Amino acid sequence: MISPAQLAPLLVKSSLETHFHIDFEWWGPHSRALHIYLQSHLCEEHKSEFTSDDEKGEMADWMNPETGEVQRLDPIRYALSAHCSQQDRYLTLKTSLVDAIFRVFLSNGNQSLTPRELAHHIGREGKADVILRTLSGRRVYKGLRPVAE
Amino acid sequence: MVQQQQKQTFEEWVDAFELRPADLEFLTHMLLEKETPLSTEDVTATILHRREGEATMQMRQELRDASIYMPGASYVVGQDIVFPIFNYAQGRVVQTREGSNPDQGTFQVVRVDFEDGEPRDFASGVADHVLNKYPVGKSGVDGTLAERMPETLVGEYREQLNQRIESQLLASREIVRLAGYWFPRDLLFEVNEGHLNLAEAALDMAGGGPMSTEEMLPELDFPQDVNSKLQTFSLNYALQEDERFDEVGPDGRVLWFLRRLQPLEVLHPPLRLRYDPVAFSPDALTPELKILADEIDDEFGDPVEISEPDTQIQIVLPFHHRWSGTLPLLPRIAHLFPTATLSPRLQVVLVDGHSGERVKGWVVRPERFIWGLRSWYEKYDVPSGAYLNVACGEKPGEVMVTFQRRDPISEWVRTTTATKNKMRFAMKKYPVSIEYADEMIIAVEDVTEIDELQINMNEKGVPFDRIVLDIFRNLATLTPQGTVHVRTLFQSVNVLRRVPPAPILALLATCPYYHHVGDAYWRLKPGEFEDG
Numbered sequence: 001m002i003s004p005a006q007l008a009p010l011l012v013k014s015s016l017e018t019h020f021h022i023d024f025e026w027w028g029p030h031s032r033a034l035h036i037y038l039q040s041h042l043c044e045e046h047k048s049e050f051t052s053d054d055e056k057g058e059m060a061d062w063m064n065p066e067t068g069e070v071q072r073l074d075p076i077r078y079a080l081s082a083h084c085s086q087q088d089r090y091l092t093l094k095t096s097l098v099d100a101i102f103r104v105f106l107s108n109g110n111q112s113l114t115p116r117e118l119a120h121h122i123g124r125e126g127k128a129d130v131i132l133r134t135l136s137g138r139r140v141y142k143g144l145r146p147v148a149e
Numbered sequence: 150m151v152q153q154q155q156k157q158t159f160e161e162w163v164d165a166f167e168l169r170p171a172d173l174e175f176l177t178h179m180l181l182e183k184e185t186p187l188s189t190e191d192v193t194a195t196i197l198h199r200r201e202g203e204a205t206m207q208m209r210q211e212l213r214d215a216s217i218y219m220p221g222a223s224y225v226v227g228q229d230i231v232f233p234i235f236n237y238a239q240g241r242v243v244q245t246r247e248g249s250n251p252d253q254g255t256f257q258v259v260r261v262d263f264e265d266g267e268p269r270d271f272a273s274g275v276a277d278h279v280l281n282k283y284p285v286g287k288s289g290v291d292g293t294l295a296e297r298m299p300e301t302l303v304g305e306y307r308e309q310l311n312q313r314i315e316s317q318l319l320a321s322r323e324i325v326r327l328a329g330y331w332f333p334r335d336l337l338f339e340v341n342e343g344h345l346n347l348a349e350a351a352l353d354m355a356g357g358g359p360m361s362t363e364e365m366l367p368e369l370d371f372p373q374d375v376n377s378k379l380q381t382f383s384l385n386y387a388l389q390e391d392e393r394f395d396e397v398g399p400d401g402r403v404l405w406f407l408r409r410l411q412p413l414e415v416l417h418p419p420l421r422l423r424y425d426p427v428a429f430s431p432d433a434l435t436p437e438l439k440i441l442a443d444e445i446d447d448e449f450g451d452p453v454e455i456s457e458p459d460t461q462i463q464i465v466l467p468f469h470h471r472w473s474g475t476l477p478l479l480p481r482i483a484h485l486f487p488t489a490t491l492s493p494r495l496q497v498v499l500v501d502g503h504s505g506e507r508v509k510g511w512v513v514r515p516e517r518f519i520w521g522l523r524s525w526y527e528k529y530d531v532p533s534g535a536y537l538n539v540a541c542g543e544k545p546g547e548v549m550v551t552f553q554r555r556d557p558i559s560e561w562v563r564t565t566t567a568t569k570n571k572m573r574f575a576m577k578k579y580p581v582s583i584e585y586a587d588e589m590i591i592a593v594e595d596v597t598e599i600d601e602l603q604i605n606m607n608e609k610g611v612p613f614d615r616i617v618l619d620i621f622r623n624l625a626t627l628t629p630q631g632t633v634h635v636r637t638l639f640q641s642v643n644v645l646r647r648v649p650p651a652p653i654l655a656l657l658a659t660c661p662y663y664h665h666v667g668d669a670y671w672r673l674k675p676g677e678f679e680d681g
Contacts, residue, residue, distance in 0.1 A: 061248045061258055063272045067234050068220040068280055070248065070258050070270040082252060 014136035016128050019112035019147040022105045026143035037142065038076050041103055043084040050076050064109040071109055080106045093123055097134060098141045100124075105144075112147045163310045168196070168317040175199045176324065177333050184376045186330035189311045196314065215239055218271065220278035224259045230271075234280070238263055248272060327385045328396075328403045338379055340387035344369045348384070349393055349407065357410025359397050359496055362388075365405070397495045397511075399487025399546045406496070411511070414473070415494055418516040420603060421469040424449050424647045427613050429655040438658055441669055442650040445639050448477040448517035449649040460485070461540035465586045469643045471533035472596050474523025476550070478512065482539050486512050486519065487546050500542045501525055502551030510548075522550065532562075534590030534640065535583045557582035563627065563637070564592040565644060567602040572645060574623050588636040591644065603645050616646050617656055621663070625673055632670040 014020075027034040039050055057075035062082060064071070073081060084090060085107030091100055100122040104113065113121065115131040124131075135144050179195060180187060187195065215229035216222065224230060228242045240261035248256040257273045272278070318324050318331060325334045351368045352358045362381045371380050388394040388405055395411065398404030408416065434442060443451060446464055462482050470477050478486065486497060499510040499521050510521025525531070531552060538551045559578040562585075566573050579592045593599060606616070620641045625631045635657070639650050657663045657671050664674050 059249070061250045061253070061270075061272075063220070063248075063250070063253065063256075063275065063278075066279065068218065068272045068275070068278060070272050072270075 014132060014146050016115050016132055018132075018136070019114055020101075020118070020135050020144055021110050021112040021147050022102065023143045023145040024110075026140060026145060034143075035076065038080065038106075041080055041084065041090075041099070041106060042076070043087045043090070046079045046084055050079070062109065064111070066108075067111070069109060077106070081109065091122060095122070097122075097124075097131070098144065101131065101135070101144055102142050163313065166310060166313050168314065168321070171203075172196050172199060173318075173321060173323060176331075177336075180324075180331070180333055181336055185378045186327075186332040186382045188330055189315055189326075192318070192331055193307070193311050193314050219281050220272045220275040221281035222273060223257065224273050230259075230261060240264070240269075243268060245273075325386055327382060327389060330382060332379070332382055332386075337386060338371070338375050338383035340383055344371075344384070345387060345391055345393075348388060348405075352394070352405060352407045353410075358406035359404035360406075361398075361402070361404055395494060399495050399497065404496070411494070412520060414475075415511040415513055415520050418513065418518070419473045420607065421473050422475065422516055422518055422647060424649070427648055427652040429652040430659070431651065431655070433655040433658045434651060435658065438654045441635055442654050445636055445650040446477065446479050446481070447639075447649040448479050450480075450651065461538055463536055463538050465589050466531065466533055466535045466537050467589075467643060468533035468591050468593075468640055469647055470518065471526060471531065471535075472593075472599075473518070474520065474526060476519040476522060476537070476539065478514065478517040478519055485539055485541055485548055496546075497521075498542065498544075498547040499525070500547055500549040502538070502540070502549045503529075507547070519548075525550065529583065531583055532579075532581060532585060532590055532592055534585045534588075536585060553584040555582060555584050562590050562592050563641075564594065565599065565641070566594060567598040570602060570605060572599070572602060572620065572623070572641075574620075574627060574641065576627055586636070588634045589640045591640055593644075599644060606645060613646065613648065613652070614656055614660065617642055617653060618662075620645070621671075621673065630672065632666055632672045635669045635671065638671075 024034070039047070042050060059072045059074055060078045061070045062073045062078050063069070085103065090107070091103055095103065101118055104118060104121045105111075115128040115135065118131050119125055119128040134141065136146065176192060176195060215231045216224070218230045218232045218234075224242045224245065226242050226245060230240055230242065232238045232240070240263040242259045243262045244260040246258050246260075248258045250256070253275070256275045258270050259273050260268050260270050262268045275281075315326070319326065323334060324331050325337070347369050348365050351365050352360055362385050366377075366380060366384065369384070371384075385396075385403055389396060393408060395406045395408045396403060397406045447467075462485065464477070464479060464482065467477060476482075487495060493514045495512050497510045497512050497519065499508050499519070500506070501508070508521055508524070510519055512519050529552065531537075535552055538553075540549045540551070541547070542549045557580055559580045561576045562579045562581065564575055564577045564579060566575075574591075577592070581590075581592075617638070621633055621638060624633045624637060624641060635650070635654065638657075639653055642648060642653060657665070662674050663671050665671055
């Protein structure tokens with residue numbers, strides 16, 4: 001059943017000023033699917049480290065380099081935030097739109113961003129409207145949803 | 150979930166920057182105190198310093214007993230913390246614990262309760278973090294950096310902010326700008342009619358100019374107790390507001406010229422160079438035709454991206470410029486010419502690259518031409534369609550023009566005459582001693598006939614498409630295939646009517662009686678147009 005918090009963003013019409021983020025609750029019971037999807041964003045070095053589907057491991061405190069905010073992350077998300085996202089090939093123009101947006105949120109500690117800001121981050125200036133249409137349509141891609149105000 | 154509220158990027162902060170009445174008041178007082186006009190850069194720095202002080206005071210009031218969050222500091226349970234990066238959100242530390250991160254070393258994590266939200270964790274005891282270096286403020290991270298540290302405004306943002314401040318200062322009308330400097334209108338030294346008459350006389354004696362303001366000042370008998378910079382600024386402003394004077398100085402130098410002594414063709418461009426825009430649909434141009442249009446250099450064509458400006462550029466001399474004694478101010482050669490501070494017209498020295506002779510020319514930016522080459526064209530019998538090289542001169546403000554010589558032999562070239570109110574083209578033997586572009590050369594025996602025909606057609610208001618059709622039909626008779634090169638058509642149409650390449654190509658693309666035979670050639674489809 002959809003929770004009120006999940007429902008709220010759906011009731012408001014999104015705009016270029018709406019903030020989006022990864023709603024990890026959207027993945028709900030499909031944590032294995034999330035784990036596999038996260039694996040696809042790992043750098044070559046870490047891909048070999050996380051070959052199994054084992055989701056267990058010690059949680060670590062990841063500190064946002066811009067805000068100082070701390071998040072408890074599982075090993076794969078920690079590797080993505082602290083290492084893989086810092087690599088040159090993490091985000092390129094060849095990365096698909098949804099993957100690129102997802103990667104931005106993985107790298108910034110899931111701080112919400114507007115379509116304009118996302119367009120800037122993924123190097124597709126002027127494509128904010130495409131991002132808005134993608135993220136605010138009926139279909140939810142990879143848990144990318146508006147933030148409930 | 151983490152939401153960053155109202156954080157502005159640097160660009161957004163600059164875009165939204167508005168001058169406040171207090172900024173203007175502060176600036177006016179400062180200019181009054183210094184009695185010296187300020188450049189836009191200095192005005193920007195002054196306003197940002199004022200904002201910096203204001204932001205600091207405001208922050209002190211808002212903080213009261215709370216501490217600003219810095220990852221390097223230590224916090225205890227019960228302590229209030231303010232987070233400027235989250236729009237000054239304030240919270241209270243409710244828990245502390247050791248951080249757990251193999252890469253980070255030892256640090257603490259403090260849990261902070263916010264009044265309207267979930268508790269959030271923040272690092273403390275981290276020596277190396279960007280927030281330890283820069284206190285942040287009300288407008289968000291980057292905005293506050295700008296308010297707090299004007300020196301950090303560099304590159305594109307500085308220029309953008311300067312432009313915003315300039316446009317708002319101009320709109321305020323309280324502060325006037327001249328040659329990039331600003332001063333309050335009410336505080337200008339009064340320059341009266343007598344001073345202006347003396348300035349006119351001084352310029353008259355100098356053959357009209359150019360003359361700098363400093364050279365004029367001793368003639369005007371200003372009071373000695375007025376700051377010399379204010380004298381210069383006030384006189385410049387008064388001269389600018391008087392239509393007898395024109396500022397013609399290149400590259401930041403303010404030089405004055407009497408308008409009535411400027412060449413007539415500089416003040417009133419010849420008919421040949423006047424472009425009365427032709428309505429056409431740019432959508433009619435396919436990418437292929439757009440390339441063809443761009444390949445024909447024209448000062449009214451679309452600007453073409455230049456990767457790196459050259460110091461010597463070859464152009465083809467168009468008919469309308471050859472017979473106006475001018476050069477086109479093409480986008481790709483514009484950087485070779487000095488830019489004016491105030492005036493749309495400025496003086497330039499044109500150097501004959503073959504003899505070294507120097508003549509005074511004029512850059513006329515609104516109509517996009519350089520005047521002053523008539524005698525040079527006549528001296529060397531330069532035909533329209535000739536290749537010319539335009540290059541930077543030895544000194545600033547000088548531009549050198551040369552051509553490529555060749556053996557003076559008679560060749561079959563396109564010639565034009567105007568008889569019985571019609572322009573006729575023919576191929577004739579003509580002596581040419583300068584390299585030229587085959588498709589563009591048009592020799593003329595009596596240009597006054599052409600002038601009369603042009604005036605006549607202009608008065609009659611002969612439609613553009615009719616002119617093109619008549620010329621096309623005539624040009625088509627010059628080749629056995631009946632084809633016409635688009636460059637030839639462009640050059641020939643411009644003999645009678647000034648028009649850039651795009652409207653001509655759009656006409657070729659949309660009229661059913663023109664047939665594109667490939668490359669840059671067209672021919673007429675017989676019987677598909679009405680003669681009359």
